[in-house]
Amino acid sequence: MIIRPVSPIFGHAYEKVCADCVARWHRLLGKKVFFLTGTDEYGTKIQRAAKQAGKDPKKFVDEMVVHFEAMDKALNVKYDRFIRTTDADHVKVCKDIFQKLYDKGDIYLGEYSGWYCPECETFYTEKDLVDGNCPTHKxxxxxxxxxxxxxxxxxxxxxxxxxxxxxxxxxxxGRAKEIINRIEDGLQDLSVSRVNVFWSIPVPFDKKHFQYVWTTALLNYVTGAGYGTKNFDKIWPADYHFIGPDILWHHTAIWYSILAAAEIPLPKTVSVHGWITFGGEKMSKSRGAVVDPIEISEKHGSDAIRYYLLREVPFGQNGSFTEEALVRRVNNELANELGNLVNRTIVMIEKYSKGEIPKGEADKRLQKKLNLGEITELMDKLELHHALAEIFSFVSACNQFINEKEPWKLQGEEQAAVLYSLADSLRIIAILLYAFMPGTAKKINQQLGISLGKIADCEFNKLKAGTKVKKAGILFKKIE
Ligand SMILES: [Zn+2]
Structure with missing residues (x-):
């Protein structure tokens, strides 16, 4: 993802959370992950916004970026690099690649005449326009x-x-068809420099010209992955680009052509999320329907908002955010289901087993309720909401197991086996939830007195007997 830093909005928060979830999941699988995010800071849109604010463009973006980094922190987004297109190494890569394409004859001087939308910084042909307007911005x-x-x-x-x-x-x-049709209509050569936009990276061999903002934006991905260094081949090609549907054209037609011309391998996947609306209304400042993701996170915690977004919104489809719906999910699923399971398990181990994980074997029928294979498959398909629902169906199964077994009525080995089954299941639940709710996974483990495992540890009976549990505060407080 690459974000134009004008003001952080909920859609940015959603995109970050999806990418972070997938990155964490792959780390859990034991893979080496490089998670890149950042800001696209050049172009007419920024130039004009800075002018309006009465600021120098660089000073303007320096001040804006702070809000984006704060949002990542508030959402517990753990990236490996936050790239800014104004970073010195990136400026060099843009100049080098522009020069490379010019030298091989893939860039030539001509005259551009046509339509340009400064909002999306995109050139359009007459045919692309809808009623004479930009198809995205109307x-x-x-x-x-x-x-x-x-x-x-x-x-x-x-x-x-x-x-x-x-x-x-x-x-x-389902997103592929439209873009394929558009490309089959014919790809035209792309204007990649402007003479009237000074807020960009200069064309290395012609001082009058500045590079097109989208090519400098897209190239961030290879700079971030270490283009020109020996690390590049270890990281590139990207497995996923997380983007919104409005920039799929840029991330396929334009980006893949540039990469092909520069003789760089193409990314494996472009992952397109949907839009987040505010109770069905498009969030917009002018209509007053703006929800600040940092504010929501401060109020309800980063895991609550992460959980809500990843569970409520099917990846690739549009979804809606309302605080009421978030509160409902926190109260029902996080407090009642998950929080209760953790609390009941730890309390019973303290009461009946002197605060130590008892010796036992995980219940065979309970084990069958965990569909690890399916969860992994769903994560591969980026069906994050289904994967999360599947994890929570196991949480429910554990609560059901308590209700059926009534461990407070049992004694000796029988009771120990039930308590062990629950604690061992919680250990696995913490691993699976880590990608979605890292803070919660950590809290569960603290109570179990263990550290986080990997997906490979999601086998039953791996929890050591004798481990001291430690009761802590309530995992999720009910919101009135
Ligand atoms: Zn536009």
Missing amino acids: KKPEWVKEESYFFKMSKYQDLVLKKLKEKDSIIPP
């Missing part, structure tokens, strides 16, 4: 006529199409 674009360098995007049409027709190149696959 605003009349600007007519631009000027000298420009062009990138031979047309040359890469077949290659891009071939890639997009591969299985899983776009998740969810």
Whole structure:
């Protein structure tokens, strides 16, 4: 993902949480993960926003980036690098690649005349417009006529199409069709420099020209992965690009052509999330329907908001946020189901087993309630909400198990076996929940007196008897 730092909105929060969840999951699988996020700081949109604020563009973005980093912190998003397109190493990569494409004849000087939407910083043909307006912003674009360098995007049409027709190149696959149709209509060469936009990276061989903001934005991914260093091959190609549907064109047609021209391997997957609305209304400042993700996180905790977004919104589809719905989920699923299970288990171990995990074997019928294979498969397909629902169905099964066994009525080995089954199940639940709710996973483990395992540890009977449990505060307080 690459985000234009004008103001952090809920959609950004959602995108970050999805990417963070998938990154954490892959770390749990024992893979080496490099999670890159950052801000796209050049272009007319920033130039104009800075001017409006009466600030120098660099000073403007320096001040804005602080809010985006604060949002990541508030949401417990753990990235490996936060790249800013104004970073020195990135400026160098953009100049190097522009020069490389020019040298091989894929960039040439011409004249651009056509429509340009400054909101999405995108060039449109007459045919792309809807009632004469930008298809995304519904605003009349600007007519631009000027000298420009062009990138031979047309040359890469077949290659891009071939890639997009591969299985899983776009998740969810339903998004692929529209973009494939658009590319099959014909890729035109792309204007990749402007003479009237000074807030960008200069074209290395022509001081009058500045690079097109989208190419400098997209190239962040290879800079972040260490392009030009020996680490690059270890990290690139990217397994996932997490984006919103409005920039799928840029992340396929434009991005794949540039990569192909620069002889860099193409990413494996572009993962397209849906929009978050505010109770069905599009969030917009003008309508007053703005929810500040940092505020919500401070009020209810980062795990509550993460849980809500990942459970409520099917990945790839649009979803809605309301605080009432969040409160409902916190009270029912997090406090009643999960919180209760943890609390009951630890209290009973303290009461009946002197605060130590008893010796025992995990109940065979309870073991069968955990569908690890299915959870893993759902995570592979980015069906995050289904995976989370499946984990919670195991949480429910554990609560059901307590109700059926009534361990307070049992004694000796029988009782110990039930308590062991519950504690061992909680250990596994903590591992599975870590990707979704890292703070909660940590708290469960603290109470169990153990450290976090990996997916490979999601086998039963791995919990050591004799481990001291430690009761702590309530996991999720009910919200009135
Ligand atoms: Zn637009």
